[in-house]
Amino acid sequence: xxxxxxxxxxxxxxxxxxxxxxxxxxxxxxxxxxxxxxxxxxxxxxxxxxxxxxxxxxxxxxxxxxxxxxxxxxxxxxxxxxxxxxxxxxxxxxxxxxx
Numbered sequence: 212x213x214x215x216x217x218x219x220x221x222x223x224x225x226x227x228x229x230x231x232x233x234x235x236x237x238x239x240x241x242x243x244x245x246x247x248x249x250x251x252x253x254x255x256x257x258x259x260x261x262x263x264x265x266x267x268x269x270x271x272x273x274x275x276x277x278x279x280x281x282x283x284x285x286x287x288x289x290x291x292x293x294x295x296x297x298x299x300x301x302x303x304x305x306x307x308x309x310x
Contacts, residue, residue, distance in 0.1 A: 272280070
């Protein structure tokens, strides 16, 4: 009877030791899961807040001023594209610009 109890006690201790070895792995997986959930919830909320802050105070202008602003934006965009083309031609020709 004593040996049977001792044998069971040893088996229980071995099982507990094996379980303790697995617990850190489980904690790591649980930690990754918690971080994943925080990112999955936090990223969209952060983007929403950033978008809300951008649209909180829109510029209010009359039609003429809006058209002038749009023309100025399109001019600067066209100038930037032309500058990019000039730079890319210079790079293609080994740094020499063609006339």
